[in-house]
Amino acid sequence: MLEEEHGCWYFALSAGSLDGKRIRIRHGGFMLREEAEAALRYLVANAQADLPKVATVGQWLELWLERSTPRLRYTTVLTYRQHLDRYLLPFVGNIVLCDLTPTRLQAAVDELMWRQDLAGCPLAPSTIQRIRATLRSALSAAVRSELLQSNPAKLLQLPSSPRTRTTVWTPALHERWRQTGERPAVAVWSVEGTAQFLGAVRDHRLYALFHLCALRGLRRGEVLGLQWADLDFHGGELRVERQLQQRAGGGLATCPPKSQAGRRTVALDRRTLQVLRTHQARQQSERLASGEGWVDSGFMFTTVRGAPLKPDHITHLFRQLVLSHDLPPIRLHDLRHCAATLAVNAGVDLKVVQQQIGHESLSTTADIYAAVLPATAHQAAESAAALLHGSVKRARQGGSGGLSPAAKARRGLGRLRRKPHH
Template structure:
């Protein structure tokens, strides 16, 4: 469910929140603005834009990121196991092992994050953990997944925005991409879904809106000059000639402009 104004009002009145909800575009911008000075801003920005899973983003090491080419390789995930602590493992599925392309703004965010991390490491000297993780705990070591989730919940509450889970940022990334006109197959690859059916089923609530907008764009392309074109017609004896259509005479894809008796369009 998208946190529309009505949904937010109902939540504030009843206190009941949906199990899965995503922010609107404006709410997403507000959150990124709110956390822009946070130490882990780069992580929240990356998940918001690219939809990485929590374990995937925490398992990233700097060799996995090519800032010159603008690409992130997802080759592992970091998970917490009882009795074993933090453990690296393979991605969730074969499809989850993927390369995600980055936009220029996200590349810039990651460059700034790397620079700040280098300064942080210099300040701690030998105390800094040299594991090479992109997003780390304060000492440079791996960041526990649940600790990240707690931080996100704290920031979400402080921002005053309606509640979402950290994993919902992944859903939000897909929703915003679809709303921006990105093809479903591309969104599937970005998320690392094994099947496009899974992607379509998961985001079925946003797909009708996307399809409707696509239909409107198509109609706009086809009909935008319909009131000004001169359409050739074929008469009974096959004679062709232009017939001027009066301005604004085309009623749309289901209408028909009146022509002389016996005449038919040959468009």
């Protein structure tokens, strides 16, 4: 139906929705009848596929996530589901899909910026950026399905999100956290803190897993995806070829590393090789104890019966271990930060650290993981001060030797003019 209203043209039609009800679609603001007719023809032409089932942004978001779930990782699906339920559906879900202009979307996102998170704080710029990424991915799929002519999420203006810097837990920060609950967004233990944790869990059956993460910086999925065939005891090397991920249905699946740089060879020190030999012997004992119930999965880190470990289980276990030993809280992923920070402050070249961690960009390694440990920072301050004060001391001890030739001449003339005492 085409009609003129207040000098502008609009069209209206009805379409089916996902719940079987009919929904009225109304779109206006066209200055010419021909423009309204062209938009209506485009809408009707694309109604043969998904449009009778998708009328609003919310309905498309649900259909998009349903179609995407089989090929996505478990954690990605959880993130998308959270973004839809908490933010996108309440703020843009009722907008008619074909009526989603950049202006309307910007207005909705501006309102979203005032939304508070679960802790009662305004949403962080980084959170807004991630929500936009989810919406942009969904609307790009709508463009490919010819439900939209362009993606309005590309034109959104959002607050800049500064890169998160790594903070080292110091005794002062730890005490402040105890008193106020305040903690850095990304925190790592000091050398002493990492050593304290590894010493506390050295008898745990998965000690070798935490040792690898803390010293060599493997990601959670990477360390769980390691197989004994990836380890070269003689050459002292470990190949990262895959990662273990939890699927949306609850099962486990192996997939390639996060990026091409993630597929790498990690050098191992003698201590780490001995830790892995001890772990292998422990696993062999568990295999004998399990008998026919053993699952020959080939993975390096398994349950007591040989089955692969679920990533969520390891995250929960690490959190409980940290809590039980009264250590400053960090995430399992932050052990990766600890490993890179230790390497940088031990004098390892940043390019070598980048390869060890598996980053594609050297700047990422420098910006995120090259935190300066307090002891190193104090050592640098003392060295700079010693250099300066050493120069001052030499100038004083040298007497006139520290003066310029002109100053020496002036001092000599002054002595000649000095009258003798009577």
